[in-house]
Amino acid sequence: DAGITQSPRYKITETGRQVTLMCHQTWSHSYMFWYRQDLGHGLRLIYYSAAADITDKGEVPDGYVVSRSKTENFPLTLESATRSQTSVYFCASSDGAANYGYTFGSGTRLTVV
Amino acid sequence: AQSVTQPDIHITVSEGASLELRCNYSYGATPYLFWYVQSPGQGLQLLLKYFSGDTLVQGIKGFEAEFKRSQSSFNLRKPSVHWSDAAEYFCAVVANTGTASKLTFGTGTRLQVTL
Numbered sequence: 001d002a003g004i005t006q007s008p009r010y011k012i013t014e015t016g017r018q019v020t021l022m023c024h025q026t027w028s029h030s031y032m033f034w035y036r037q038d039l040g041h042g043l044r045l046i047y048y049s050a051a052a053d054i055t056d057k058g059e060v061p062d063g064y065v066v067s068r069s070k071t072e073n074f075p076l077t078l079e080s081a082t083r084s085q086t087s088v089y090f091c092a093s094s095d096g097a098a099n100y101g102y103t104f105g106s107g108t109r110l111t112v113v
Numbered sequence: 114a115q116s117v118t119q120p121d122i123h124i125t126v127s128e129g130a131s132l133e134l135r136c137n138y139s140y141g142a143t144p145y146l147f148w149y150v151q152s153p154g155q156g157l158q159l160l161l162k163y164f165s166g167d168t169l170v171q172g173i174k175g176f177e178a179e180f181k182r183s184q185s186s187f188n189l190r191k192p193s194v195h196w197s198d199a200a201e202y203f204c205a206v207v208a209n210t211g212t213a214s215k216l217t218f219g220t221g222t223r224l225q226v227t228l
Contacts, residue, residue: 042219042220096214
């Protein structure tokens with residue numbers, strides 16, 4: 001089905017472990033984004049990508065790594081998870097035109113214990 | 114830097130009552146403004162957007178928003194709220210910086226609807 005898919009939907013991991021959150025979109029949108037949502041902070045941009053092999057930092061990139069070898073995939077890796085990274089993570093995609101807004105995935109709820 | 118402020122963290126209205134959610138933006142140029150809604154456990158859905166032209170924008174689900182440059186505001190309104198409107202609402206502004214146009218969100222307003 002067309003759309004933007006995030007996996008897993010829920011994840012519990014231990015402090016210090018590496019964890020990867022997946023994001024896949026079927027529209028061939030050029031732009032993809034990772035946000036985290038925390039109470040009192042709304043959504044904050046972690047990383048974004050303008051095209052395959054082009055990525056850039058957002059507002060809160062520390063502790064995260066991204067890659068984009070294919071247009072349709074934009075995984076987010078927490079290299080050594082910390083409790084402060086417990087959050088809900090949203091992936092979004094856009095065709096790049098500011099006036100079209102973004103389309104969001106359903107989110108991944110990550111708990112770091 | 115661009116930003117949006119949603120001064121109300123939580124609002125409660127009765128079903129059938131009117132609703133207004135506030136949003137103030139800070140941006141040097143003409144902003145692109147959006148309202149999104151997030152139902153519990155779901156992603157964000159676009160309600161409406163403003164780029165230019167008519168300052169009253171109609172969206173889905175009976176929502177509208179009015180852009181007021183003099184007040185730097187983009188408030189969301191609905192004449193009669195339904196219980197299914199209970200959700201979190203986010204105002205956002207686009208800024209063209211770096212290699213992409215990026216959305217900056219407000220902190221959200223949680224709407225509770227009483228029957």
